[in-house]
Amino acid sequence: MTLAQRGRWLTWVSLILLGGVYVRALAFTPPERFQGLAQKIFYVHVPAAWSAMLAMGLVGLASILFLVMKDYRFDRFAAASAEVGTAFSLVMLTTGPIWAKPIWGTWWTWDARLTLTLFLFFLFVGYLLMRGAVTEASLRARYSAVLGICGLVLLPFIHLSVYLFRTLHPMPIVLKPSAPSLPGSMLETLLLSFGVFTLLYVGFVMQVYALASARDTVGDA
Amino acid sequence: MPEGPANGGYMVAAYIAAAVILVAYALFLHLRSRKL
Numbered sequence: 480m481t482l483a484q485r486g487r488w489l490t491w492v493s494l495i496l497l498g499g500v501y502v503r504a505l506a507f508t509p510p511e512r513f514q515g516l517a518q519k520i521f522y523v524h525v526p527a528a529w530s531a532m533l534a535m536g537l538v539g540l541a542s543i544l545f546l547v548m549k550d551y552r553f554d555r556f557a558a559a560s561a562e563v564g565t566a567f568s569l570v571m572l573t574t575g576p577i578w579a580k581p582i583w584g585t586w587w588t589w590d591a592r593l594t595l596t597l598f599l600f601f602l603f604v605g606y607l608l609m610r611g612a613v614t615e616a617s618l619r620a621r622y623s624a625v626l627g628i629c630g631l632v633l634l635p636f637i638h639l640s641v642y643l644f645r646t647l648h649p650m651p652i653v654l655k656p657s658a659p660s661l662p663g664s665m666l667e668t669l670l671l672s673f674g675v676f677t678l679l680y681v682g683f684v685m686q687v688y689a690l691a692s693a694r695d696t697v698g699d700a
Numbered sequence: 701m702p703e704g705p706a707n708g709g710y711m712v713a714a715y716i717a718a719a720v721i722l723v724a725y726a727l728f729l730h731l732r733s734r735k736l
């Protein structure tokens with residue numbers, strides 16, 4: 480089985496598992512008392528944010544490895560991760576405002592966390608646009624690596640923005656020094672969703688990486 | 701009946717939006733691999 484086929488298989492299995500997460504979140508996880516059913520948006524919004532940040536983190540790490548080792552597989556991986564990260568950022572930026580409207584009374588507010596996550600999305604889009612605009616491979620890889628490292632630097636600011644600035648956005652409830660502050664069934668659903676979104680990220684990246692490898696092979700021939 | 705405010709429509713909209721984006725991207729990749 481080729482990498483592309485394995486990626487495709489993993490993607491479809493992950494999407495079926497995502498259906499399972501939906502059933503568990505919607506039918507078998509209790510709603511939060513004050514926020515009502517809108518709180519359940521959290522089970523797709525937070526894992527999508529996690530996947531987007533994982534994607535940018537790995538773009539940054541692969542970029543550093545590319546600059547050190549000059550191995551174009553790292554550049555190809557970074558590009559694949561950036562494309563997939565854009566999709567997850569879009570999920571994050573779509574589901575976030577849909578949650579915010581009933582809870583905050585507004586779709587969007589320019590506070591630190593929201594503005595930085597929007598910046599993350601623009602960084603992903605800018606990264607992809609820049610790769611499309613620069614035709615010379617070594618130059619494209621070097622420029623991309625610099626942008627990828629900028630993205631990696633941005634991640635701690637996004638995570639810590641709720642501590643550093645006055646913001647409407649809720650504090651972290653899982654990725655924090657103390658124990659997660661969620662009842663058991665809610666935490667289980669959230670962790671399951673984290674796992675499925677991570678699998679989906681891996682499946683997508685395998686496919687995009689395999690496509691890029693195939694395209695480079697065709698280009699070299 | 702769930703407690704809290706009646707805002708289930710927002711929940712449904714968010715779940716549909718997430719599914720549409722992710723499935724559309726999976727289909728887009730599938731079509732791209734077939735074209736190559």
